[in-house]
Amino acid sequence: MEHGIDRLLEIVKPGMLCAFDFDGTIAPIVDDPAAARIPPPVLRRLAALAEFTPVAIITGRSVEDVSLRLDFFPEFVVGNHGMEGLPGYEQREEHYRSMCSEWLRELHNAMKVESIDAAAWIEDKTYSLSIHYRQAQDPLATEGKLRQLIQATVPDAKIVEGKFVFNILPSDAPHKGQALKLLREHAGASGALYIGDDVTDESVFSLPHDDLLTIRIEDNASTAAEFYLQDMQAMLPFLDMLLKRLIEMLRAEAVTRASAISETKPT
Incomplete structure (x- = not known):
C-alpha cells in the first residue's frame, strides 16, 4: 500500500463512497460466524468516517445480521453479496x-x-x-x-x-461489483474506495480503476485489487490516514468558501 499513497490522495475527496466488506475486512473471521465483532478501535474510526463521507458495508451476511454488529449508521448496508438492500431491488x-x-x-x-x-x-x-x-x-x-x-x-x-x-x-443475482456501481450512482459519488479480503470481492476488484481505489486484505497473486494491506492490523493506520486526508480537504474547502464570501462583501 506504500506505493498507493499518491492514488489515495488522487481518489480521496469529500463525498466519495467508502465501501467495506465485513468478515475478514473490518471484523476478524471466527469459527462461529455469530461471534463475529468489529474491534472497537476499527468501529470508532468507521463511525467517524461516516460523519464526513458516505460509507457502505457490502457483505455476504444478511442486512439484519450485519446491522446488529455495526453500532453506527453507514449510508448503505447491502447484504447477501449484493442481493439485499439495494435501492429499487x-x-x-x-x-x-x-x-x-x-x-x-x-x-x-x-x-x-x-x-x-x-x-x-x-x-x-x-x-x-x-x-x-x-x-x-x-x-x-x-x-x-x-x-x-x-x-x-x-x-x-x-x-x-x-x-x-x-x-x-440465484444465477441472476447482482454481485458486489454491480452493487457498488449502483450505490455510487445513488449517492452521486464521483469516486469510491473498496476494501475486501476474499474471492467474493473480486467482482469489485475487477472494475475499472479510473475513479475507484480497490484494496485487498493480504496479498494474493490472483487478485485484481489494485493494492493490498498486509493484514487487518494495517486497517487502523489506513483509516487514520483516510480520515486525516478528508478532514484536511474539508478544512481547505471551508477556507476557500469563507474567502470567496469575504471577497463578495461590499467594502
Missing part, C-alpha cells in the same frame, strides 16, 4: 427469497442422504445460502463432497466459493 428480493427457501429444503435432504460431515451446516440468509465446513473433521474431503452435492442438487444456482464456505446464490 425489492421485487427481485422476494423472488430470491422463494427460490432459496426451496433450495434450503433440497440441500438439507441431500446432505442427510449423502452423510456429509455433521460439522458442515447451512446458513439461511433468506436471499442466499451458505454452507460452512470450517469445523469439519476433514475439510478438504468435505469440500469435494459438498461441491458435487451442490452441483447435483441446485444446478441452476450460482456458486461462489469462499474461505471454508460455499455461497449459493
Whole structure:
C-alpha cells in the first residue's frame, strides 16, 4: 500500500463512497460466524468516517445480521453479496427469497442422504445460502463432497466459493461489483474506495480503476485489487490516514468558501 499513497490522495475527496466488506475486512473471521465483532478501535474510526463521507458495508451476511454488529449508521448496508438492500431491488428480493427457501429444503435432504460431515451446516440468509465446513473433521474431503452435492442438487444456482464456505446464490443475482456501481450512482459519488479480503470481492476488484481505489486484505497473486494491506492490523493506520486526508480537504474547502464570501462583501 506504500506505493498507493499518491492514488489515495488522487481518489480521496469529500463525498466519495467508502465501501467495506465485513468478515475478514473490518471484523476478524471466527469459527462461529455469530461471534463475529468489529474491534472497537476499527468501529470508532468507521463511525467517524461516516460523519464526513458516505460509507457502505457490502457483505455476504444478511442486512439484519450485519446491522446488529455495526453500532453506527453507514449510508448503505447491502447484504447477501449484493442481493439485499439495494435501492429499487425489492421485487427481485422476494423472488430470491422463494427460490432459496426451496433450495434450503433440497440441500438439507441431500446432505442427510449423502452423510456429509455433521460439522458442515447451512446458513439461511433468506436471499442466499451458505454452507460452512470450517469445523469439519476433514475439510478438504468435505469440500469435494459438498461441491458435487451442490452441483447435483441446485444446478441452476450460482456458486461462489469462499474461505471454508460455499455461497449459493440465484444465477441472476447482482454481485458486489454491480452493487457498488449502483450505490455510487445513488449517492452521486464521483469516486469510491473498496476494501475486501476474499474471492467474493473480486467482482469489485475487477472494475475499472479510473475513479475507484480497490484494496485487498493480504496479498494474493490472483487478485485484481489494485493494492493490498498486509493484514487487518494495517486497517487502523489506513483509516487514520483516510480520515486525516478528508478532514484536511474539508478544512481547505471551508477556507476557500469563507474567502470567496469575504471577497463578495461590499467594502
